[in-house]
Amino acid sequence: MRCRSQRGIQGVPAMVFNQRHLITGAQGVENYTSIVQQLRDEEAA
Numbered sequence: 001m002r003c004r005s006q007r008g009i010q011g012v013p014a015m016v017f018n019q020r021h022l023i024t025g026a027q028g029v030e031n032y033t034s035i036v037q038q039l040r041d042e043e044a045a
Contacts, residue, residue, distance in 0.1 A: 008022055008024075010024075013025070013026060013027075015027075015032075017035060017036070017039055018039060021035070021039070023035060
């Protein structure tokens with residue numbers, strides 16, 4: 001529980017990408033696809 005609150009997670013759903021990016025609330029498939037693509041682009045740069 002402590003780890004979640006330290007990351008700002010106060011509810012569900014909450015997704016953490018690359019241990020750095022917190023996305024909270026219900027998101028559509030399009031949003032998750034966009035997020036994953038942006039993270040891929042960042043890592044490739």
